[in-house]
Structure formats: C-alpha cells, structure tokens
Amino acid sequence: DEYAVPYFLFSDADRAFFEKGKEEPREAEVSAEAQNQQALYLQALAVQYQRDRQADRQIKMLQLGMMSVQAGLTEVWEVAMIPPNGNFYQAQSVVVPARNSLQAQQMAAQKWPGFIVGATRRIDRNR
Secondary structure, eight states, rough: OOOOOOOEEEEEEHHHHHHHHHHHHHHHHHHHHHHHHHHHHHHHHHHHHHHHHHHHHHHHHHHHHHHHHTTTSSSSEEEEEEOOTTTOOOOEEEEESSHHHHHHHHHHHHHSOOOOEEEEEEOOOOO
C-alpha cells in the first residue's frame, strides 16, 4: 500500500533528502533535452557546412570556366534544352563554356538529363 504524507510532517533534514531526490529526475530530463537540442544544433551546422562547401565548389567551377574563356581556351555557348513530350517543364537556355558546339551540347545534356538538345549558338564576346 502507498500512503501520501505531507512534507511538513518530516524533519528539515529528511525533507531536504526527499526534495533532493525529487529534483534529480528533473535535472536528468533537462539534461537529456539539452543534449537533444545540442545534437540537433550540431546536425544543422553540419548540413549548412556541406551546403556552403557545395556552393563554394560550384562558384569555383564557374570561375574556372570563365578563366578558360578569358584565356581563349574555350568559348561561351548557349544551348536550348527542350523538355520531352508529356512534361510540363519549360524550355531552358543553358550557357556553358566549351571548345565547340558538340562539346557544349554534350555538357548541357549532362547537366539537364532527360531534356532534348535544341539549337546551339556561340555567344559573342564583343557584345
């Protein structure tokens, strides 16, 4: 059987002992919650770090492509990418640095799988 006894019936030392035992589970709950929040925070930081690294990599690849254009190794090509029949996508115009139109079409097809390669033109540097 369990009986409820009010705290004021116990001595001060006994009451302090019981209250200490009552607080420990609460501290453990708060500690577990804080650990969960810390783990979630670290996970969010890791995801953001990966996104930043991917964005930095994309920017560096674009810079490298533009440097090859400035050096005269490649030209800038615009390739029309047409969605296959039955899709609700819009036609896209993709700009890629390449040596010739065939390479530009291949690069655009690699970036936009499933799309049909359309008209290709070189973009004039003097414009």
